[in-house]
Amino acid sequence: MKHLLNLLAAIALLVWGTYLVRTGVLRVFGSNLRQILSISTSNRFSAFLSGWGVTALVQSSTATALIISAFVGRNLISLSAALAVMLGADAGSATMAVVFSLDLSWLSPLCIFAGVTLFLARQGTQVGDVGRVLIGLGLMLLALQLIAQATHVLTGNPAVQLMLESLSSDLMLEILVGATLAIVSYSSLAVVLLTATLALNVxxxxxxxxxxxxxxxxxxxxxxxxTAGASRHTRQVPLGNLLFKLLGVLIAPMLMHLWLATARRWVQDPAALTVLFHLSFNLMVGLIFIGLTGPIARVVEMILPASRQSPLHRPNHLDPSALATPSLAISCAAREALHQADVVETMLRGVITVIRNNDQQLSQELRKLDDTVDDLYSAIKYYLTKLSRE
Structure with a gap:
C-alpha cells in the first residue's frame, strides 16, 4: 500500500510540475505566443511549425488548443489553419516527451533551487514566473525519478502482474486506460512519460x-x-483535432508491428521506444492530414455549424478557457464590451423610431434591451473578477 501511495504521489507531482510549467510560460510569453500563432497561419506549413514551437514551450497541446480555439471564435484565423496549428501542437508535445525521457536527473535540484530563489525574490513579476517554470521543470524531473523507484517495487506484486496481464491481451482496453489517464491528469505528456517509465520493467x-x-x-x-461550454466557433478546433487523433488511432495498429520491428534495429531501451513511438505517431498524423485540413474543416463545420449571427441578449465572447491566459481573457472582455456597445447603439436607433412613430411594441423591446445591457455589464465584471483570481 505504501509503494502504491508513493507511485500516486509521484504521478500527482508530475502533473503538478506540468501545470506549473504551462501556467508559467503562458504568464511570461502569453501575448507573444498569441502573436506568433496569429501571424504564422498564412499557410498550413507555417501554421504547423508555429504550433510545434509554441507547444514545445507550453508543454500542453490542450493549452494550445484553447488559445487557437479562441482565435477561431473571434474570426482571427480560419478553421483549416487552426487545425494545421493543432497538428503541429501534437508534434511539439511529443517532442518534449522525448526530451524529458533523457537522463536529466542532475537538472532537477538545480532547477528547483534556482526556481524557488527567483520565485520568492521576485514574486508577481516576469522573473518570478520564470522561477515558476523552473520549479515545474525540476518537479517533473524529480517525479520521473520517484515513479521509476515506485514502479520497480510494485513489479513483484502478484496483483499488479495479474492486472498487467489483462492489459497485454487487449489493445482496446489499453487505449481506453490511456485515454482515461490523460483526461483525469489533464496532461497527455504526463501520461506518456509515466508509460515510458512503466515500460522499463512493468x-x-x-x-x-x-x-x-x-x-x-x-x-x-x-x-x-x-471547450464544451464555449461558442460553436471555439468548439470546432478541438473537434477537428479529435477527428485527426481518432483517424490516427484507427490507422496506427496496422503499422505498429512494422514500426516496432524497424525501430528495434537502432533502439533497444523500452522507455526510448515508447516516447519515439509517441513522436512517430504524431508526425505520421501530421504528414498524412496536413494536406487534408480543408476537407476536415468542412466536415467539422457540417457536424458543428456555427451560427451566422450571435444572439444579442447573452454574452458571446467571454470564453472561460481563456482565463488561464490573462492577455487573451482581457481581449475577450474587450470584445464583449464592444458587443454591449452594439446593443446600446441598437437601443439609441430604436428610440428615434419610437419618438417619431409612437411605436409602443418597439418601446417594450427597447426596455428589454436595457435589461440586456445590464446583464452584459454584470457578466463582464464577473468574468474580470474570475480573471483576477487566476
Missing part, C-alpha cells in the same frame, strides 16, 4: 504503445470537454 512495449495511443486520443477528448 509493462511490455506493446502495452506501452497502446497506452500511448490512448493518451493521444484522451488529450483530444479533453480539449473537447474543456
Amino acid at each position: 509493462v511490455g512495449i506493446e502495452v506501452a504503445m497502446g497506452l500511448v495511443l490512448g493518451a493521444n486520443l484522451g488529450s483530444g477528448i479533453l480539449a473537447v470537454i474543456t
